[in-house]
Amino acid sequence: MDDTDDTGALVPIGVFARRVGLAPSALRFYDDCGVLRPAHVDEVTGYRYYSPDQEPRAVLVRRLREAGLPLVDASVVLDGRPEAARAVLTEHARRTRDRAAAAQAVIEDVLRALPGGQPRSVVRVGGAELSSAVRQVASAVAPADVRARFPVLGCVLLELDGQELRLVATDRYRLAVRVLRPLSVEGAPHEALVDVDAMRDLAAWSLRLPEVSVEVDGGAVVVRGDDEVRPLPTAEGNFPSYRLILDALPTARTRVVVDREALRGAVATAGENGPATLDIAEDRVTVSGRGAPAVAERAILTGRPVRISFDPGVLLPALDASVGPDVLLEISSATEPVVVRSADQGSFTTLVMPVRRPDEDD
Missing domain, CATH: 3.10.150.10 (DNA Polymerase III, subunit A, domain 2)
Structure with missing residues (x-):
């Protein structure tokens, strides 16, 4: 029997298994579970045949299982809405990181307890x-x-x-x-x-x-x-546990690039008598504060406009520690930690907590 036999473009389970990197027993299991049905089953012999256009799905099944994704969650990725698939994968990635961190901590403790301690x-x-x-x-x-x-x-x-x-x-x-x-x-x-x-x-x-x-x-x-x-x-x-903090950061809805020195000067002036408020909209960052005139600086905005306030004693050191003429602020909301990145140095990241706006205290 050749690879196509009398089923046209279809191939038997053994050939399909080699093509997609799965064992025939795994394909039979995924058929029984309803995850990957064969395109055709011979009524007399029970042989399973698969179509070439099933290869991407089979490869995705293999990759999801290699990543340790349960079949219940894999089904959501395979057949659910994109947003549901993203949620399942994001949660599985979090669980995987947590398990790996816990395992690493245990291994390091055991290594330290062994005679001679942990290697240098x-x-x-x-x-x-x-x-x-x-x-x-x-x-x-x-x-x-x-x-x-x-x-x-x-x-x-x-x-x-x-x-x-x-x-x-x-x-x-x-x-x-x-x-x-x-x-x-x-x-x-x-x-x-x-x-x-x-x-x-x-x-x-x-x-x-x-x-x-x-x-x-x-x-x-x-x-x-x-x-x-x-x-x-x-x-x-x-x-x-700083990794947990970083992993828990919500998706940034606002990203703004602004001249670092100009922003620093505006925040220092606006924050002399309290928090400095940044109004980020269109192509401007307008910085204001109690008793200080508002200062507008040109900026590149991606995402939603936002109004957010900072304690200058917290934001200014983050700006001072950055490198290069520009700074990138990644903002998820006016109450969540803000990521301050050096536009010229991706290896340095600072998180800065915003504060309540002055008008919210009234």
Whole structure:
């Protein structure tokens, strides 16, 4: 029997299985479940035959199952409305990330408990790049009075994960994340909390060096460069789950690009006596505040107009830490965290919480 037999363009289950990367037993199972019916079943022999135009659906079924999607959810993706499919996939991605994070945490705990502890990790990065990253994230560290009550908010989180070195800091109203792509990485994933003052000293020292190595071994952090060794004091504690915050961000409905220095000046002036309010519409960002004249700056707007207010003490450091002449604000609503991105540096992200508008307090 050839591939087409007397069923024309149809092919038997074995041929179809090889084409789409599924086992014949899996195809029979998906037929029984109603997920992927054959185009034709021989009434005498019971042989199943499939049409070439069924290949995209079969490949999609295979990919969804490889991603661990339950058949109930896979059916929504295959046959449901696009918005329902997006919702199912988004929720499955969230669950998958949560499970992976939980598994990683357990594995790291077990590794630390084994004789000899967790293997040392070493990353090599440019000295100036590390210095810049520290400067950017350190602006989000909590002030001294808050650190006294919550010591971890006075630290920078160093996170070695796969091929990235991440520096993270937050004061609960801002969250700054800078991702570095190391020159080389050795060892297992690690993380450590380092006091921000020690990180600032490190930044001043590393700025002049072509490269440095960051070594994390258990709870100890050592930085080497130019034949000099700098141990960094580490702290104990649970750093806020910043990944959950980032993953929970709603979709931005407003994106606006504006001159960074112009926006900074307008916010500083408008916020001298309270919050600074940004009216974003058409091709303008108009900044106003109590007792200050409104200032309009040219902008590129994508999405909905919005009116939103900020504490200048929170927004200004985020603008100062950005790089380049432009800044991008991604806004989902007037009450949700706003993503502040450097238009010229996608590896640095800051989250800034808005405040109630002055007219809402009246």
